[in-house]
Structure formats: C-alpha cells, structure tokens
Amino acid sequence: MRIGILGSGLLGGKLGTLFARAGHEVVFSYARSKEKLKRLARNAGANAQAGTPAEAARHAEALILAVHWSRLADVLQQAGDVSGKVILNCSLPMNADNTELAIAHTSSGLEELVKIVPMARVAAAFNTVPSEVLFGVYQRRRRTRRPSLVYCGDDRRAKSVAVTLIRDLGFDPVDAGPARIARYIDPFALLVAQLAYEGKGSPEMAYRFERLRK
Numbered sequence: 001m002r003i004g005i006l007g008s009g010l011l012g013g014k015l016g017t018l019f020a021r022a023g024h025e026v027v028f029s030y031a032r033s034k035e036k037l038k039r040l041a042r043n044a045g046a047n048a049q050a051g052t053p054a055e056a057a058r059h060a061e062a063l064i065l066a067v068h069w070s071r072l073a074d075v076l077q078q079a080g081d082v083s084g085k086v087i088l089n090c091s092l093p094m095n096a097d098n099t100e101l102a103i104a105h106t107s108s109g110l111e112e113l114v115k116i117v118p119m120a121r122v123a124a125a126f127n128t129v130p131s132e133v134l135f136g137v138y139q140r141r142r143r144t145r146r147p148s149l150v151y152c153g154d155d156r157r158a159k160s161v162a163v164t165l166i167r168d169l170g171f172d173p174v175d176a177g178p179a180r181i182a183r184y185i186d187p188f189a190l191l192v193a194q195l196a197y198e199g200k201g202s203p204e205m206a207y208r209f210e211r212l213r214k
C-alpha cells in the first residue's frame with residue numbers, strides 16, 4: 001500500500017517506520033524540519049521517503065493522521081484534496097495543554113473529522129496505544145497471542161485498510177463498531193495512556209480483550 005504520514009512525530013514517525021519495514025511505500029510529512037523527515041525516511045529503509053503533506057496525499061491509498069488536534073486544519077489544508085482517500089485518524093481531540101479532551105460525550109475526533117472532510121473515507125485506528133509499544137509488538141508479530149487494537153468507523157473501505165495495517169504491525173484488530181463509538185474510544189485511549197505513563201506499568205504497555213465463549 002502507498003501510505004502518507006501526516007504528522008511525523010512520536011506516533012506518526014514510528015507507524016511510518018514500521019509500515020515501511022512491513023513492505024508498504026511510505027511518505028513522511030509534516031514536521032518542523034525537512035531534515036527530520038529525511039532522517040526518518042533514511043532510518044525506515046528503501047520503501048520510505050520524505051515529502052510535503054501534498055506529496056504524501058497525492059498517491060496515497062491510506063493517510064495516517066497523527067498531529068496534535070490544534071494542527072488538524074493546517075495539515076489538511078497543506079494536504080489538499082483528500083476526496084476518496086482513506087484517512088486513518090490517530091489524533092485525539094485534546095485541548096492545547098493536553099489535559100483533557102476538547103471534544104467528548106456528544107461527539108469525538110473521528111466524527112468531527114468526518115464533518116471536516118466529508119468526501120474522504122475515514123476510520124479511527126492506532127490512537128489507543130502508546131507509541132512506545134509499537135516496535136516491541138512488531139518484533140513479536142509472528143506470535144499467535146497478539147495484543148488487541150480497537151478501531152471504528154462508518155466507511156467499509158477505511159475499516160478494511162485499518163484491519164490490514166493493524167495486523168501488519170502485529171496487533172489483533174477489534175472492530176468497535178460505527179464512528180459514534182469513537183466517543184468511547186477517545187477516553188479509553190486516555191485511560192491506556194494514564195496506565196502506561198503514570199501507573200505501575202511502563203509505556204511499553206498494550207492491552208488484550210479476551211472473548212470468553214460459553
């Protein structure tokens with residue numbers, strides 16, 4: 001798959017690196033320095049390159065949106081026309097100082113994104129794991145017992161892309177349902193972050209849902 005990374009920070013940088021190592025073509029975009037994007041691309045290997053958001057979006061079959069919520073309008077404006085593109089939203093709708101969700105209860109980051117880019121094909125994924133966990137999970141991807149990763153959305157194509165990419169990184173995809181379920185997923189992501197960074201665990205913490213059959 002050709003993947004455009006919109007936001008090459010802690011999360012986008014690691015996701016792009018692992019997608020490239022898993023065999024996808026990746027364009028890293030949107031950081032404060034072009035040098036950083038080039039360095040990320042070099043470290044990710046032959047399948048990766050650095051570019052602008054417009055270049056990342058142009059040929060992408062999937063766009064990974066991983067910016068602070070306050071940068072959403074800017075990065076989308078730089079990306080240009082995203083009609084028909086699959087966008088996987090990793091961004092949590094946090095306020096400026098990251099102390100609370102700026103959107104909650106009656107809407108979610110995903111639902112607001114759908115309103116902003118109604119012609120894009122949007123799902124939420126990868127926003128419920130600390131980025132520090134990604135390399136370890138990828139290394140253990142051949143194991144049968146994989147950590148879960150929840151995703152949701154209303155667009156079937158976007159959800160199918162999410163499933164492929166979630167599996168490629170070594171997680172077990174869990175379909176949480178339609179886009180409105182993102183209202184529960186956003187706060188769940190904060191709980192995971194709280195446990196990872198301030199609980200007894202380390203940031204290298206994933207979660208697993210067990211289905212108990214009768």
Ligand SMILES: NC(=O)c1ccc[n+]([C@@H]2O[C@H](COP(=O)([O-])OP(=O)(O)OC[C@H]3O[C@@H](n4cnc5c(N)ncnc54)[C@H](OP(=O)(O)O)[C@@H]3O)[C@@H](O)[C@H]2O)c1
Nearest residue numbers: 008009010011030031032066067068090091092127130131
């Ligand atoms: N990190 C996680 O573990 C994690 C987990 C779940 C969800 N999320 C969500 O994912 C999103 C990204 O998080 P993150 O931790 O990856 O944040 P981050 O490290 O700050 O990455 C954001 C990216 O945006 C770039 N950026 C910021 N301002 C810019 C500007 N004016 N012009 C160009 N580029 C600019 C940053 O550039 P620089 O690289 O130059 O700083 C960085 O590459 C957030 O919405 C967060 O809630 C993160």
